[in-house]
Amino acid sequence: xxxxxxxxxxxxxxxxxxxxxxxxxxxxxxxxxxxxxxxxxxxxxxxxxxxxxxxxxxxxxxxxxxxxxxxxxxxxxxxxxxxxxxxxxxxxxxxxxxxxxxxxxxxxxxxxxxxxxxxxxxxxxxxxxxxxxxxxxxxxxxxxxxxxxxxxxxxxxxxxxxxxxxxxxxxxxxxxxxxxxxxxxxxxxxxxxxxxxxxxxxxxxxx
Amino acid sequence: xxxxxxxxxxxxxxxxxxxxxxxxxxxxxxxxxxxxxxxxxxxxxxxxxxxxxxxxxxxxxxxxxxxxxxxxxxxxxxxxxxxxxxxxxxxxxxxxxxxxxxxxxxxxxxxxxxxxxxxxxxxxxxxxxxxxxxxxxxxxxxxxxxxxxxxxxxxxxxxxxxxxxxxxxxxxxxxx
Numbered sequence: 560x561x562x563x564x565x566x567x568x569x570x571x572x573x574x575x576x577x578x579x580x581x582x583x584x585x586x587x588x589x590x591x592x593x594x595x596x597x598x599x600x601x602x603x604x605x606x607x608x609x610x611x612x613x614x615x616x617x618x619x620x621x622x623x624x625x626x627x628x629x630x631x632x633x634x635x636x637x638x639x640x641x642x643x644x645x646x647x648x649x650x651x652x653x654x655x656x657x658x659x660x661x662x663x664x665x666x667x668x669x670x671x672x673x674x675x676x677x678x679x680x681x682x683x684x685x686x687x688x689x690x691x692x693x694x695x696x697x698x699x700x701x702x703x704x705x706x707x708x709x710x711x712x713x714x715x716x717x718x719x720x721x722x723x724x725x726x727x728x729x730x731x732x733x734x735x736x737x738x739x740x741x742x743x744x745x746x747x748x749x750x751x752x753x754x755x756x757x758x759x760x761x762x763x764x765x766x
Numbered sequence: 767x768x769x770x771x772x773x774x775x776x777x778x779x780x781x782x783x784x785x786x787x788x789x790x791x792x793x794x795x796x797x798x799x800x801x802x803x804x805x806x807x808x809x810x811x812x813x814x815x816x817x818x819x820x821x822x823x824x825x826x827x828x829x830x831x832x833x834x835x836x837x838x839x840x841x842x843x844x845x846x847x848x849x850x851x852x853x854x855x856x857x858x859x860x861x862x863x864x865x866x867x868x869x870x871x872x873x874x875x876x877x878x879x880x881x882x883x884x885x886x887x888x889x890x891x892x893x894x895x896x897x898x899x900x901x902x903x904x905x906x907x908x909x910x911x912x913x914x915x916x917x918x919x920x921x922x923x924x925x926x927x928x929x930x931x932x933x934x935x936x937x938x939x940x941x942x
Contacts, residue, residue, distance in 0.1 A: 625774050625777065627774060628777070628778060631778065632778065635778075636785075639785040639789060642789050643788070643789065646793060647792070647796060649796065650795075650798075650803070653803050
């Protein structure tokens with residue numbers, strides 16, 4: 560534990576412990592809300608809010624939480640933050656709230672959040688729990704935006720987050736990419752690429 | 767042993783109370799903001815159902831707004847629009863509707879409902895609500911009753927409720 564550094568812990572959340580490709584957690588929202596870059600950013604923001612909040616509180620209270628009842632207590636903490644972001648988004652970002660729909664309350668059961676609470680925040684200082692939340696949150700954001708960009712670009716021919724037309728390509732849009740099948744295909748291909756890379760590195764390292 | 771369990775219970779209750787207080791506190795400003803947004807949406811809905819209108823004047827009975835008179839830019843009366851809560855098949859349907867001065871429907875929009883997803887919930891879709899545009903009050907019935915509105919398959923009660931709601935409001939407008 561003595562060789563933890565802030566930047567080390569932060570980048571660990573993006574690469575080595577990437578929530579989607581390494582920990583393979585939280586796949587449900589990744590598949591469901593990546594129909595556009597805008598939705599992806601919205602979900603990543605909401606999840607980061609909850610992850611930060613829960614990591615901070617769980618870490619701050621880690622000596623007070625009796626092990627026998629830690630899961631219910633984590634859930635109360637996570638639910639409180641999810642309800643907060645739910646109320647805030649409903650009031651201040653109504654169109655995004657409507658797009659994300661039921662997936663905002665479903666952040667409660669997002670395994671990434673309770674996973675980090677159990678595996679990290681309950682065993683580390685508040686400072687490093689914050690860094691971990693930021694790192695994992697960034698990893699989550701990057702994957703969400705990547706998949707969202709692929710699906711939106713191939714599914715509608717353009718990427719238009721929050722009204723700004725980022726890029727548009729002259730192709731016939733494929734509605735398949737917007738549907739669940741497209742989500743599974745995209746994540747399957749990306750996962751295969753990540754795993755291939757991992758195996759190749761392991762082979763090189765072995766030699 | 768017993769003391770441990772009591773401490774655990776105390777901590778759980780304390781944590782729950784703090785969470786409830788925080789959420790209760792956050793509820794107040796967010797509900798305020800939500801009301802503002804919903805009011806904006808209602809204003810937009812009025813224009814949606816009566817596009818030629820420029821501004822609206824509420825017609826009230828006491829504190830309650832019954833309906834709105836719609837005027838164009840030169841202050842001519844072009845029709846009426848309203849919000850109405852009508853019992854549907856699963857709950858209350860809140861609809862926005864507009865009629866012109868001859869009581870021909872200019873538009874219908876479903877604001878909220880609790881109808882069955884996949885069946886009654888289809889009343890929100892434009893294939894259903896677009897049917898109402900240009901329908902005279904004498905034709906404002908389901909097609910099985912010789913009217914102009916095709917009911918949604920498997921959702922006759924919901925479809926009828928929308929029609930009834932408009933009739934109720936037209937009656938109110940005529941009476942005022």
